[in-house]
Amino acid sequence: MNYFTIPPPDSLKPFVRCFWVLEHEFGEGEQSYIYRSIADGCVEMVFHYRAAFDELITGGQPHNWLSGIHFQSDQYRRFETNQSFGIFGAYIYPFAVPLFFNVPSDKTSNEMLGLDTFLRSEGVELEEKIMIAPDNIRRAEILGAFFENRLLKARLKDDTIATAIKHVIHSPQLSTVPQLANIFNLSTRQFDRKFKEYAGFSPKTYLRLVRLGRAIKQHKSNKSLTQIAYECGYYDQSHFIHDVKAFTGYHPGFYFSGKAEGTEYLYV
Numbered sequence: 001m002n003y004f005t006i007p008p009p010d011s012l013k014p015f016v017r018c019f020w021v022l023e024h025e026f027g028e029g030e031q032s033y034i035y036r037s038i039a040d041g042c043v044e045m046v047f048h049y050r051a052a053f054d055e056l057i058t059g060g061q062p063h064n065w066l067s068g069i070h071f072q073s074d075q076y077r078r079f080e081t082n083q084s085f086g087i088f089g090a091y092i093y094p095f096a097v098p099l100f101f102n103v104p105s106d107k108t109s110n111e112m113l114g115l116d117t118f119l120r121s122e123g124v125e126l127e128e129k130i131m132i133a134p135d136n137i138r139r140a141e142i143l144g145a146f147f148e149n150r151l152l153k154a155r156l157k158d159d160t161i162a163t164a165i166k167h168v169i170h171s172p173q174l175s176t177v178p179q180l181a182n183i184f185n186l187s188t189r190q191f192d193r194k195f196k197e198y199a200g201f202s203p204k205t206y207l208r209l210v211r212l213g214r215a216i217k218q219h220k221s222n223k224s225l226t227q228i229a230y231e232c233g234y235y236d237q238s239h240f241i242h243d244v245k246a247f248t249g250y251h252p253g254f255y256f257s258g259k260a261e262g263t264e265y266l267y268v
Helices: 094-101 120-132 136-151 159-170 177-183 188-199 203-217 225-231 237-248
Strands: 002-006 016-024 033-037 043-050 053-055 063-065 067-070 077-081 085-092 112-114
Touching (some): 002 136, 016 136, 043 094, 043 120, 043 136, 085 094, 085 136, 094 136, 094 159, 094 188, 120 136, 159 203, 177 188, 177 203, 188 203, 225 237
Antiparallel strands (some): 002 016, 016 085, 033 077, 043 067, 043 085, 053 063, 053 077
């Protein structure tokens, strides 16, 4: 499994966290690979430049597309391929959704759309450029130019809330919603409304998503699950178990074992 990131140009760093690549060559006897996308407060634009994945939908037909966008989500999804694959993506802050795509973030949560559906002819053209690019550095240049062009036509309307969302994501300590509202000089009600508009979820739900992400990143720290849960702000084991199961589909003991399907790249 080969997973790595590419930094965006300076002009995009306020909006794009990184570009990323996930590649895998099937070994002898390997017949399929299942990728599980866990709940995440950020957005991913994804291009399957080598082999497509089918989304595995309980009680429904598999869904397949070569490029698309996974908006911020409090749900997990499962995808499968039976071929060696290469995926290129961009990891985007949720408040950049109105800038890049002219749609409020709270109207896109839990959506997953093919670029041909979401961006129509422009999406088809972008997909083609990414697919025929000679390497991932060139893919990053192409997608970076696409985002930069979109920035020329848009302006962030609320810098305060964008800063608040980044604060929640990057601050070493998670604050409560009233504390956050106070930091950014808003009433709790105003903060909740504005935050949801730009993050796609209420501050309370978003804090849960960020807290889980921090717990996952500590997996290789040799700490016990109890210690990880405590250090990431879970007040008791039951809350930790509930959130891991809700956002990944697995009990923490199994998910953090590294044996859960499609999680190998998280521990590379």
